[in-house]
Amino acid sequence: MFGFSTLLLVIIVLALIFDYINGFHDSANSIATIVSTKVLTPFQAVVWAAFWNFVAYFVFKEHKVANTVAKTIHPEYITLTIILAGIIAAIFWNLLTWWFGIPSSSSHTLIGGFIGAALARIGHFDVIEMYNLGKTVLFIFLSPIIGMFLAFIITIAINWIARKSPPYKAEKWFKRLQLFSSAAFSLGHGGNDAQKVMGLITVALLLDKNGGHALAENAPILKTMLENNWIPFACYTAIALGTMSGGWKIVKTMGTRITKVTPIEGVAAESAAASTLILTEALGIPVSTTHTVAGAIMGVGATKRLSAVRWGVTVNLVWAWVLTIPVSAVVAALIYWLLTIVFKLPA
Structure with missing residues (x-):
């Protein structure tokens, strides 16, 4: 185990706080459809989602997403102050968008902050x-296009398979199936999102061990992460606890304002989003659960008719998505200058 300097300890604590905020910021994504279809109450839904967020710790062991995030910046340019500024900026933007009910991407917030500080x-x-x-x-x-396409195909397939079933009977079965599809989605959410700060904590550990000096290009980030199992355990725990806290401001946008969702469509949307998240985790690509589930819900709505999707709402979501990385980068740059100039932290 590495020694913990004060700056390193601050980074670890703030990184876990970010993961916690990520959980309650994105919990609405995990529970929006299952709450809007009344399969579970909001409280039951957040407990269910949080449980599967944590179960992802036992499923995703290669940490490919964490490795990608850590290597967004060349290791030789990273310092502890850059990591600190990036995490503070990400926390600020996440809380701001949560307060206004804007389902932005925690993933891209963190990456934008990391880049801006560097x-x-x-x-x-x-x-x-x-x-x-x-x-x-x-x-x-x-990711939203893949989610939309898969949801469109799955919805059409389900409707064709269940075409001869009485509506009440089909709805009863799909309410049960939605428990499994929402669990799969929460599993994918935990697997992708809990990893975002794992890589940054690992880089901070390596920097601290190296006396704050620059790392080599081939720094053993992934190897160090695998050797320090407390890092993924702490991150998965933090995001699960955050999900338990809920994100009620965003539930309305994700669950009802894009399109009205039935249990059958909820299964389709969650299955499509879960498939997309698990695929991208396997590829080591950090994606937004917000983007993915929003695309899936749009795909479901489009099977009825294009006008069933409230495109005005989706345009606002797209603007939030596009602006997240550059805005987070600017905020992180300002925080970096504040930390180095005012608080005299090492550059």
Whole structure:
């Protein structure tokens, strides 16, 4: 175990607070459809979602998403102050969007903050690992499209399979199935989102061990993460506790304002979103659960008719998605300068 300097301890605590906030910020994504279809009460839904968020700790062991986030910036440019500024900016933006009920991406908030703080220190884009950033940005657009496409196909398939079943009987069965589809979605949510700060905590540990000096390009980030099992355990616990706290302001937007969802459509939306999250976790791509489930809900609505989707709401969501990384980057740059100039932390 590495020694814990004061700055390192602050980073670990704030990183876990971010994971906790991520949980209650994104809990609405996990429970929106199952609450709007009245399969579970809001309280039952958050307990169910939190349980499966934590179960993801036992399922996802390779930590590919955490490794990608940690390597968004070249290791030799990272400092403890950059990590601290990025996490503070991410917490600020998450709380701000939660307060106004805007379902923005916690993932992209953190990545934007990390990049912004690094740019504030170095001043040029060479600090960014463009391949990792590129696939993250690409999936800002692809993850909701994949979720939408899968939900559209699954909904059509379900409606065809259940076409001869009495409506009341089909609804009864799909209310039961929605427990499983929501569990799968929460599992994917935990597996993807809990990993976001795991990589940053690991880099901070390595920096602290190295006396705050720059890391080598081939720094053993993933190996160190695997050797320190308390990191994933703490992060999965934090996000599960956050989910338990709920995110009631965002439930209305995700569960009812995009389109009205039935139990059958809830199964389709959650199954599509879960498949997308688990796929991207396997590929090591940090995606937004918000983007994914919103796309899936739109795909479900589009099977009725295009006008069933409230496109005005979705346009506002898209604006929040697009602005998250640059706004978080600017906020993180300001915080970095404040930490180094006013509080005299090492650059």
